[in-house]
Structure formats: structure tokens, C-alpha cells
Amino acid sequence: MLRTHTCGELRLTHIGQEVTLCGWVQRVRDKGRVLWADLRDRYGLTQLQAEEGISSPEIIAQMRSLGREFVIAATGTVIERISKNPDMPTGDIEIKVSRIEILNAAKTPPFLIEDETDGGDELRMQYRYLDLRRNAVRRNLELRHRLNIETRKYLDGLGFIDVETPVLIKSTPEGARDFVVPSRMNPGEFYALPQSPQTFKQLLMVSGFDRYYQLVKCFRDEDLRADRQPEFTQIDCEMAFVTQTDILQTFEGLTKHLFRVVKGIDLPDFAVMPYSEAMEYYGSDKPDTRFGMRFVNLNALTKGKGFPVFEQAELVVGICAQGAAEYTRKQLDDLTKFVQRPQIGAKGLVYVKYNTDGSLKSSVDKFYNPEDLRTWAEAMQAQPGDLMLILAGEDKATRKQLNELRLEMGSQLGLRPRDQYSVLWVTDFPLLDWDEETQRWHAMHHPFTSPKAEDQALLDTDPGAVRANAYDLVINGVEVGGGSIRIYQRELQEKMLALLGFSPEEARAQFGFLMDAFEYGAPPHGGIAFGFDRLCALMGGVDSIRDFIAFPKNNAGRDVMINSPSPIAPEQLDELHIGLKKG
Structure with missing residues (x-):
């Protein structure tokens, strides 16, 4: 040395x-x-x-x-x-x-290599090898390394075996877009990069490897944002001869272990919340439960008073922001503009101030008297000093809009500290989701998720009412992991694919290998996948997963350091039997 x-x-x-x-x-x-x-x-x-x-x-x-x-x-x-x-x-x-x-010797770097750098995101991405010298970035990768090692230790201690699955696989029509890879030796045919190792880990269960895991690279060709990259890493796991309860206990244990050894935090036992409750009280299947502000349905208290917005609405629903009655008119106007942004889409916002002197003042005093407003306050358990915020409209859209407002209020009131963690399991998702545009059912999770045993008969009569044997792990309003108990019988898998619009020939072409395997003694099995990059970012206290990836892509899916993606030589295209259209 x-x-x-x-x-x-x-x-x-x-x-x-x-x-x-x-x-x-x-x-x-x-x-x-x-x-x-x-x-x-x-x-x-x-x-x-x-x-x-x-x-x-x-x-x-x-x-x-x-x-x-x-x-x-x-x-x-x-x-x-x-x-x-x-x-x-x-x-x-x-x-x-x-x-x-x-x-x-070295050229003067284009930005300060210090914790508080003067380099913008694009510049630091272009010179990522210099950015990686900064302590802040190094600590992020050290946290990632520690989580990686501790994950392996924990799962190895429970008898899981690390098995590598193929990277060049078959493209399937479900889910996000695949990245495809042309085959030189098979002209006109293509591999796909895996969005997950789903079918392979199920085949491993058929093979008798009853506890599998892998820290695996996955790929999705989708629009990007802070918590998405075209390539990402999963903690991918599968277990045979288990129930949903077994899965939840095992991976609650993993999550507690990681927080304890990496962050020094002992998490309490995780709450379990059905999907229907999450949507009713939070308007989201990944609610942030660090704070309250649960939704209150005001339909029965607001109709019949002549206020057109409420009269025509399928749903009138509100939240109570404790201690926010002192919000100024400008702050309330800003909240209205917030919910009217195109990405949220509300038409307006109704507010009621429950002043500290006990009086009530609203933006709809023309239609509702103080006694009316007091019944709202009672329903929302509001106290003097609180602010009630109400939205109205179509049920599903309004809940989604109020969820965004709730999160915004939580942030404004300091109720979402990054060093405080609230963890829960969300369960009992709908198995299927109807798409009006395509006029067909889509799998809420994926086509291999089993229905709840007690709902299975509804597949023939009311598919939309069937609940999935599925579960998501949610931390601070972020979906960190998700999984399900799988279908393991050919007849049920064929029925599921038929509901999703696959003809028998299409089902055979796409998933025949899996259904064939089910006929050779497939055990009951289920699993889960954690978004490893998201988990790192969450434990590191930041929003963007890019900070925890050594060489990430930007929001356009480009690596500006190596200038990728980039054109390839015409000779390579000819070898791959691909011709680019001119003009």
C-alpha cells in the first residue's frame, strides 16, 4: 500500500x-x-x-x-x-x-466538492465521478451498502437462498413498457429486460426452493420522476407453503431489523389497514399516517341548503387542520390555487374557521348559518382554533384531490418530519380495475395474484367486487414494498387471464410455461418485492432515489455523463436486422 x-x-x-x-x-x-x-x-x-x-x-x-x-x-x-x-x-x-x-495533478473541478456545493443537478450528473467524492453522496452510498449487507444477513439467517434469474427474458403486454433487446441470431425477434423476476421466482417455488431472495436489477420504460428510474433495484423474495400472515410477519421483521441496525430506531408493530379504509379516510392506498386529518363525509350535513356545488356533488368531504384557524386570506387563497392546479384538478375549496372565541366563519356563509357550520365542526371533531377544509365533486377524484391537500397541510404544519416513521400494511386491494378507455379489466397488482378464497366465486358474477390476496408496505406515505399470495393452479390462472382479455391462444403463448409448471406439483406460495432505492431514500431522509444510485439517469432517462442513450453504427443495425426509417 x-x-x-x-x-x-x-x-x-x-x-x-x-x-x-x-x-x-x-x-x-x-x-x-x-x-x-x-x-x-x-x-x-x-x-x-x-x-x-x-x-x-x-x-x-x-x-x-x-x-x-x-x-x-x-x-x-x-x-x-x-x-x-x-x-x-x-x-x-x-x-x-x-x-x-x-x-x-488535476484540473480545477467545475463545482466545489464539498457538502454545500455550488453545482446544479445537471452539472453534477455530467461529472458524477466528481460528485461521488462529496461526503453527502458518499454517505448515501454507504447507507445503501449497509442496507444491502443487513438485508442479506437477515434473509440468510431465515434460510432464504440467493438465486440469480435471467436478464434477457420475454416481453409481456401487462404492466409498464418493456425495454426490448434485438436478437442478432434470431432475426426479427426480441428479448425484454425484466420489470421483475415474477414468473421465475414462482418457478423456483415449483422447483422446491421454498425460500428465495435476490437483490435484483429491474427495468421499466416509463415516464420518470423523483422516485423512479428506468433501471432500479428490488429486494425480491418468495416463499412456499405460507399464508399472507406469514409473509407480513417475515418482512415486518426484516423492516424492523433494518431500521434497528442501520438507523438505531425500534419500530412499533405495524398497523394493518384494508384498502377500503385507506381510500375512505385518506383518499390514498399509501396513506401517510404520521398525522391525523382523516377524511369526514359531510354529504348528510351539507345537502338541501341551495349551495349548487354541494348539491350537485357525489361527495362532500373535509379535513380538520388543528391550530390553523389563524391562516390569513392570502394563505387560504394559496390553498385554493394549490387544489386548482391541473395535476390536482379541484374546481375550488370551501373553508370554515373555528375561531378561538368559539365563532365560526366560512367561505359559504351565504348558504349556511352558524348552527349548520357547528354541525360540521362536531362531525369533524374540530375545536376552537382549528381550520376545516372541504372539497366536493365526483367521489374517486375528490378523494384523490383531498389527499393532496391533506399532505400539503401536513407539510405546512410541520406534521411530516423526516426523522419520524409511521409504517403500515395496506391489504385487501381490489383484484381487478376496470379501464374505461380499453373497456376491459386490468390486474391491480399483476395477473398472478390470487383472489381471496372467500371472494373466488365472484369472479364469474361480479369481478369488480373480488378482493386480492395482496399487500403493500407503506412508510410515511411511500409504497416501499408490495406483494401477494400467488395463483398456483392452472384452472384459476387461465380464468384470471381470460378476465384480463387474453384469448386461450394468447395466454398459452405468453404464459404457457408457467401454467404447464403448475401441473407438476406447484405448492401454495407468495412473496413480496421492496423498492430498494426507495427504501434507501426514505431512510436517508430525501425524496429522490437518484441520490442513492451511483450513476443515475436524469428526468429524461439520459445518462449525461456518458451521453446515453446514443445512436449506434449502421453496421450494428444491419447485423440486428433493424432498418431505421428515413425522413
Whole structure:
């Protein structure tokens, strides 16, 4: 090794030792007679020192020649610092330099490689290899590494086996768009990159590998946002001879383990909430339960008073924001503009202030008297000082809009701290969802999810009423994981595919291999997949998963560092039997 120690490990106990450190120069400070340089590596920062009249002229000249991000090896003696820095682990010592070797000079980087950088997102993405030198980014990847190791330890301790599944697979029409890969040896035919290893892990259950896991790369060609990337990582798991309760207990245990060993947080037992309750009281299948503001249906209390908006609405529903009665007219106008944004789509907002003196003032006083408003307050359990916010319209859309308003109010009132975690299981999802545009049923999760046993007969008479044997893990309003108990009998799988619009021939072509396997002794089985990148971001206290991926894509799905995707040579296209249309 060129170095004897890292830049993060020297302490007062090392005083008097001669050491050699290697790393990158963070900055140089020249005070005339004394010079300091901060040397950084992955492990920390150590201060180097040289002093005119004591250090050699060569060392002084070399120190003055150093630039930011020069790669050097520095040898010297560990001494106690006169001016200690309590904010640095190595802040009690410094190195009195006796020799410097410049291993590689460096151009001045395009942004400051410090926690508070002056580089914008695109610039840092373009020079990601420099951005990765920053402590903030390094700590994110260290957290990811720790979660990876602890996940493997926990699952290995429960007898799970890590099995790699294929990356070049078959394209299927369900779910998001596939990334496709042309086959040179099979002209006109294509592989797809996996959106998940779903069918392969089910086949592993048929094979007798009753506990499987994999930290697996998956791919989806979909529109991007902060919590999506075209390629992402899942903690993918499957178990045989289990019930839904077994799955929930096993992976509640994994989640508690990760929070305990990585964050030092002991999570309480997870709540279980049916999908119907989540939609009724939160308007979302992934509710943020760090705070209250549950929805209250006001239909019975608002009709018959002549207010057209409420009279014509399928649903009138509200939330109570505790302590927000002091909101100004401007703040209320801003909330109205918030819900009227195109991505939310509400036509307006009704508010009622329950003033601290006990009086009630609303934006619809023309139609409702104080006694009417008091019945609303009682229904919403409002107290003096609270603010009631009400939306009206079509049931499903209004609940979705009020969910967005609830989250916004939670943020404004400081009720969503990043260091507080509320975890729950959402269960009993609908098995199927009717799509008006295509006029057919779609699987709420995927085509291999089993119906609840007690609802199975409804597949023939009322498919929309069938509940799925499915479950999602939700943390702070983020869906971190999801799974289901699977179909494992051919007849039921064929019925499910028929409901989804597959002809027998299409079902055979797409999933015949799986249904054939079911006839050779498939055990009852189920599983779950965690979004590993999302879990990292959640535990790291940020919204974007990009911060926890070493080399992420931008919002357009591009890697601006290597300029990908990019055109390929015509010769390659010819080999793949692909011709691009001209013009």
C-alpha cells in the first residue's frame, strides 16, 4: 500500500508516529509563514501542515503548488493541533509534512466538492465521478451498502437462498413498457429486460426452493420522476407453503431489523389497514399516517341548503387542520390555487374557521348559518382554533384531490418530519380495475395474484367486487414494498387471464410455461418485492432515489455523463436486422 493510514483514522494516540496518507487535496490555506492543506479520502479529512524556517524549502514550494483535487501522497509526523476542530474526527491532530509526492495533478473541478456545493443537478450528473467524492453522496452510498449487507444477513439467517434469474427474458403486454433487446441470431425477434423476476421466482417455488431472495436489477420504460428510474433495484423474495400472515410477519421483521441496525430506531408493530379504509379516510392506498386529518363525509350535513356545488356533488368531504384557524386570506387563497392546479384538478375549496372565541366563519356563509357550520365542526371533531377544509365533486377524484391537500397541510404544519416513521400494511386491494378507455379489466397488482378464497366465486358474477390476496408496505406515505399470495393452479390462472382479455391462444403463448409448471406439483406460495432505492431514500431522509444510485439517469432517462442513450453504427443495425426509417 502507498499509505499507512487513511485520512479518517488518526487520533491523539498516533502522536509521534510517522505516517503516509494518500488522497485528494480539498483546499490549501497559505498564511505566509504557515501553510495548511486538507487531504481527503473516502474515510475522512486530515490537515497537513508546513512552516517556513522549519519545513524544507522544497516542501513549502510543493505545498504552494498544490491545487484542488490534486492526488498526492504525504508523509510526515502526527502532531497535536494547536487550534483543534471539534467538528472533525481528526480535528485534534495534524501532519507535519516531510515529503510530498504528487501522484496526479488535476484540473480545477467545475463545482466545489464539498457538502454545500455550488453545482446544479445537471452539472453534477455530467461529472458524477466528481460528485461521488462529496461526503453527502458518499454517505448515501454507504447507507445503501449497509442496507444491502443487513438485508442479506437477515434473509440468510431465515434460510432464504440467493438465486440469480435471467436478464434477457420475454416481453409481456401487462404492466409498464418493456425495454426490448434485438436478437442478432434470431432475426426479427426480441428479448425484454425484466420489470421483475415474477414468473421465475414462482418457478423456483415449483422447483422446491421454498425460500428465495435476490437483490435484483429491474427495468421499466416509463415516464420518470423523483422516485423512479428506468433501471432500479428490488429486494425480491418468495416463499412456499405460507399464508399472507406469514409473509407480513417475515418482512415486518426484516423492516424492523433494518431500521434497528442501520438507523438505531425500534419500530412499533405495524398497523394493518384494508384498502377500503385507506381510500375512505385518506383518499390514498399509501396513506401517510404520521398525522391525523382523516377524511369526514359531510354529504348528510351539507345537502338541501341551495349551495349548487354541494348539491350537485357525489361527495362532500373535509379535513380538520388543528391550530390553523389563524391562516390569513392570502394563505387560504394559496390553498385554493394549490387544489386548482391541473395535476390536482379541484374546481375550488370551501373553508370554515373555528375561531378561538368559539365563532365560526366560512367561505359559504351565504348558504349556511352558524348552527349548520357547528354541525360540521362536531362531525369533524374540530375545536376552537382549528381550520376545516372541504372539497366536493365526483367521489374517486375528490378523494384523490383531498389527499393532496391533506399532505400539503401536513407539510405546512410541520406534521411530516423526516426523522419520524409511521409504517403500515395496506391489504385487501381490489383484484381487478376496470379501464374505461380499453373497456376491459386490468390486474391491480399483476395477473398472478390470487383472489381471496372467500371472494373466488365472484369472479364469474361480479369481478369488480373480488378482493386480492395482496399487500403493500407503506412508510410515511411511500409504497416501499408490495406483494401477494400467488395463483398456483392452472384452472384459476387461465380464468384470471381470460378476465384480463387474453384469448386461450394468447395466454398459452405468453404464459404457457408457467401454467404447464403448475401441473407438476406447484405448492401454495407468495412473496413480496421492496423498492430498494426507495427504501434507501426514505431512510436517508430525501425524496429522490437518484441520490442513492451511483450513476443515475436524469428526468429524461439520459445518462449525461456518458451521453446515453446514443445512436449506434449502421453496421450494428444491419447485423440486428433493424432498418431505421428515413425522413
